[in-house]
Amino acid sequence: MVPSKLLMQFNSKYVELHSHSFYSFGEGASHIDELLNRAYELDYPAMALTDYNMCGALEFSRQSNNFGIKPITGAEIILEDDSHIVLLAKNKIGYSNISQLLTLANGSDRREPRLDSKYISQYASGTILLTGSQNGLISNAIKENKTEKAKSVLKELRECFEDNSIYIELNRNFMHGDSSRINSLISIASDVKLPLVATNNVHYHISNRYKLQNVLASIRSNESLDALAHTLKINSEFYLKSELQMQNLFKSVPNALTNTLKISNVCDFNLSSDLGYELPSPNVPDGFTPFSYLEYLCYEAAQRRYGEVNNSVDNRLKEELRLIKKHNLAGFMLLYREIVLIAREISIEMGKSELEEPIEIRSPGRGRGSSVAMLTGYLIGISHVDPLLYNLTLERFMPDDLKTLPDIDIDFPRSIREKLIPRVHEYFGPQFAVLTGMITRYKLKGILRDLGKVFGIPDGDISTLSRQVHNSDPSLLKSEMLSIPEFKKVVDLPEWENIISLASQLKNAPKALGQHVGGMILSSSPISEMVPFRRSALDGRYIIDWDKDSIADAGFAKIDILSLPVLDQIDEAILLIKDTKNELVDISQIDPEDSDVFDMINRGLSKGVFLLQSPAQLKMGQRLRSRNLNDLAYQVALIRPGVGVQGNSVSQFVDRYRYGIPWEYDHYLEKRALERTCGIIVWQEQVVQLISDMSGISQAESDEMRRGFARSNNESLIRSYWNRFRKGAIGNGISEDIAHKIFSKINGQYMFPESHSHAFAVSAYQSAWLKTHYPLEFYISLINNQPMGFYPLETLKQDARKFGIDFCNPNINLSHGKCTINGNALLIGFEFIKGVGVHNSKNILDERNARGPFDSVGDFVRRVQIKPDVIEAIIFSGAFDLVEPNRKLALWKSGFYKGPSEYQITLPISMDESTPDLMDFSEYEKMILEYDSMGMYPKGHIMEFIRPSLPKNVLSTYEVYSVEEGETVSVCGIGIARQHPRGHKGTVFVTVEDECSDVQLILWPDIHKKYMGVLEDPIILAKGKISRQDGTTSVVVFHLETLEPKNGLPSAHNWH
Secondary structure, three states: OOOOOOOOOOOOOOEEEEEEEEHHOOOOOOOOHHHHHHHOOOOOEEEEEEEOOOOHHHHHHHHHHHHHHHHHHEEEEEOOOOOOEEEEOOHOOOOOOOHHHHHHHHOOOOOOOOOOOHHHHHHOOOOEEEEEOOOHHHHHHHHHHOOOHHHHHHHHHHHOOOOOOOOEEEOOOOOHHHHHHHHHHHHHHHHHHHOEEEEOOOOOOOOOHHHHHHHHHHHHHOOOOOOOOOOOOOOOOOOOOHHHHHHOOOOOOOOHHHHHHHHHOOOOOOOOOOOOOOOOOOOOOOOOHHHHHHHHHHHHHHHHHHOOOHHHHHHHHHHHHHHHOOOOOHHHHHHHHHHHHHHHHHHHHHOOOOOOOOOOOOOOOEEEEEHHHHHHOOOOOOOOOOOOOOOOOOOOOOOOOOOHHHHHHHEEEEHHHHHHHHHHHHHHHOOOOOEEEEEEEHHHHHHHHHHHHHHHOOOOHHHHHHHOOOOOOHHHHHHHHHHHHHOOOOOOOOHHHHHHOOOOOOOOOOEEEEEEEEEEEEOOOOOHOOEEEEOOOOOOOEEEEHHHHHHHHHOOEEEEEEEEEHHHHHHHHEEEEEEEHHOOOOOOHHOOOHHHHHHHHHHOOOOOOOOOOEEEEEHHHHHHOOOOOOHHHHHHHHOOOHHHHHOOOOHHHHHHHHHOOOOOHHHHHHHHHHHHHHHOOHHHHHHHHHHHHHHHOOOHHHHHHHHOOOOOOOOOHHHHHHHHHHHHHHOOOHHHHHHHHOOOOOOOOOOOHHHHHHHHHHHHHHHHHHHHHHHHHHHHHHHHHHOOOOOOOHHHHHHHOOOOEEEEOOOOOHHHHHHOEEEOEEEHHHOOOOOOOHHHHHHHHHHHHHHHOOOOOHHHHHHOOOOOOHHHHHHHHOOOOOOOOHHHHHHHHHOOOOOOOOOOOOOOOOOOOOOOOOOOOHHHHHHHHHHHHHHHOOOOOOOHHHHOOOOOOOOHHHHHHOOOOOOOEEEEEEEEEOOOOOOOOOOOOEEOOOOOOEEEEOOOHHHHHHHHHHHHOOEEEEEEEEEEOOOOOEEEEEEEEOOOOOOOOOOOOOEO
């Protein structure tokens, strides 16, 4: 439990100055809050965190403040000779220098950083040096009997560091050689007249975590515990110890303990305070300030957009510019515009844009999130939605009392984004433009995989368990295993007992530093002075040690450069239309109220359409019956967890909005927030408005409260919010009961900002428009840009057939890498055959283009260097059918020829009467092999083969829709989507597909629990009763069974 901010007298005369958390990735074995909670129990007045990076440093500083413990920021750094030092920040300069040293170390190796010791002298100011523990700078010299060298090194360091800033570090962890090493260190300290300091080189908060620490070291080394036994820490002494324990360990040198307080007293830097971050200045023409240039751009673009600057436009611009000026955000907005201009350069290079087109008319990016409410953003090209058209409000993005820099997210096509991020690094310089880090954390499947390897559990057993465990909470692993017959008997075995006990300790533990999907940090000063950075795993990219939460806490501006695959799909479809039909489609100018498009959506036919294709959205389309983009914005917003968790709020909204069912507010003060959504909270802005109107809390603080609901371990935070909300509500004349009822409507589940809904509704509508009017181009571009959807390829193929589009098997002499147009059909590309990929596809096409078509399987094998199993998959896909109709014979022939060497084509050999008389695969076998090699069966559906063997009372999914409500039916098909909106303990929705259509099955929790194993298999036979409770047809299941085949078929999408 985290205590509230404390004003108390700490009694301990010892401070731990050398400690590691999970953020030391493979070294520390405790969460930061566990370390601080233990330090609080031990009465520490201060504590240092000295991980090998700064990933947890800001979190540590902020949480320390809550415990009333003074945070000391530091780091343990490994030098090129593998010796260690510890540096602590006395002040801001010292912290900046430690950050820059870590950045330099990262430059040597991003995975195993090592610092050239020559840099220490340049960055010593403001820091305190501890000489390290068992592998410390001086300890290593002692091991090598180089005492004089150690003294010489210390004398050199003394010249670099400020007075009283170097300490000889002592640790007594009962490791081999501790006593002699400590005696030598005390002697050296006396000779060179440097003070001593005691630390415990902490790796975990309590002693029983030592097993986990050893396990993490094994995971990091990719070795089993047995293989690594000789290098692991042999005892459990590396934990936070009390003053008394440390006094007993260092009785002969009591000043080593009092020096910990002395060091603590001079370390006054608190990382949670201002780092002096500022955005860089944008490029503006001479004679302009950032504000005047933004104002000029907006009014100039408004004239082009609207033909005139009328009162509505002028009033909105004046209000936005007032807020922008008040919060000094003009430069911030212009920096986004510079990024969009860089993206346009790339788009022009790729032939997707014209230089003459104004940026606000044809921007390569699209805004998302609450920033879409800004008219200024719309006019400078960082948003594609006119906020005046939808009456979008500013409060969520830019309230009058704005406290932190707002986020602006921009989506780009993947093809542009991949080039844009390195270009932004280059444009601003890697010291001034870096990507946000992303801390990956342990989840149950990762825990099982890593612990299984450490304890020697066979991979197959771990894989089986991972598939069958349905509760993702590691602390419930034992109960989950007891519910699975084949694992029930092993829970008491020693290796499994270890895994079960350690799994809960690893819950949500930081595992590694990775790259955020697209959060870019721009700075006016070198970023390494504020936080370390390193090269990303991807060339041309750099990442910092902080994740998005730390970035927000530090007050950094994060510019999200994101990709949205539907934009690539739309671009590709438009190019296909131009190439095949010679028609130029301006997607920004299509009719926004095309009745054919909305009819398609409202019939539940929008599979494959961005944001409108999930089973829940297909049903919502039929229920809400959208007729314009405003309706569509509601539709995309309603199927969000934060809306659905409010009881039956989705149904209530549909009834009130579409059918005019009356409702009443719980209090009249709800009206401003909830009127436009019929009394239901649909959008984030409404939560902010509701909190503010009911309690009088400012908009900015209300938004901070909204965010707090989404944080983990937030029980005490929510209680404090309630107390504040209640006090304000009562002051507004609201009774406590009504205040509590309204407060209970707020939840931490995700919901869209209103402006985000409108932004995505536009993209969804454009995707739906293409499906309605150009289905062939739509499906080709959809398949080519996978993964981006909700369904397996087989389902998309089946859906295409409803729109008159057939899929053709690959053709070795006609197919390309991607899918292409073949008459009024889609010709499957080579890249969609298992194992072929981009590289092999290119080899096939290069050879075909260079020397002509392949006239036989043998000709192909001789000319293309490719692995036998890939050739097999190509044969099974039907790609050779026109040159060798007998696939079994083609398979035999493929093994008869020798493939080419690297530079030489193999000469043909004669095929005479030795060719065997092989009977081809049956149609059923071909179908199964096509599913296995491509994930789809282009000619039909597996249920066409299974249907004849089913009982006569098993209906097709098409027939189910004509059965009366409450009637019992049986239906069979492939499970193509499984939805668990409230986790495995809630109701589960499974969509099954057959050769005719698909239908949704509803499994109440008890039924789901009974048949969880059946749902793992692809083909499901279900019995249940027809339900039309929400106006759409479903089957409420009471019995399930599975049918053959169980392997080789496409897997269903699992959504939780």
